[in-house]
Amino acid sequence: MNKCLLIILLSLFAGITAFAQNADKPLVQFTGITYNADSTKFIVPYVTVTNLSNKNTVYIANYKGYFSFVTHEQDTLRFTAVGFAAQDVVIPANSNKSYTVQILMKPQVITLPAFHMFPWATTDEFKRDFLTMKLADDDLENARKNLSKGLTNVSYTSLPRDANEIQSAIGQDMHNRILNSHSLIPNPLLNPIAWGSLIKSIADGDKSRNN
16 A cells, blocks of 8 residues: 555656646747758658657647747657658757758658468368369460460450451551541442352352262
């Protein structure tokens, strides 16, 4: 019981002493803006300002990086923000009741350790997949398979045309229209030579089937 009472009295004495020390210091209106140290064109918003000399009292700058609050001379203030190194500022003595400053926050790059992810939950699964794994062919054999005529024909008939191919076809069609814009396009149904060629091909087809 006596030890608890002694601890409480010591805590009260320390608090009263700190309060008396701060009360002896003149008050200062501390004002400023937080900027990025790499370029003062960019501000750092919502920076946390902690008064280390006054019970870690916390202030926060606004979205424009502006802050203004009352503190004491020779107080130590720490500016912190995510992605920036902490910056400490000490209020100088004889500040004439106001102190204005530009805080330059230095960007801090944190390199995280590499993380490797494996698709196997246990070593037994890895051994099983490794033993049943099919070895791939060499590069030359893979190139032959990819450039085979059958695979090329299947890709040509099944895959849709890409944008480059469609653009080339549209450009060719527009070129033909411009060339034939001042000429008449003949109708093959009115061409007797075309009709003769059609009849001849039909007759030749009947002879080839008879043979």
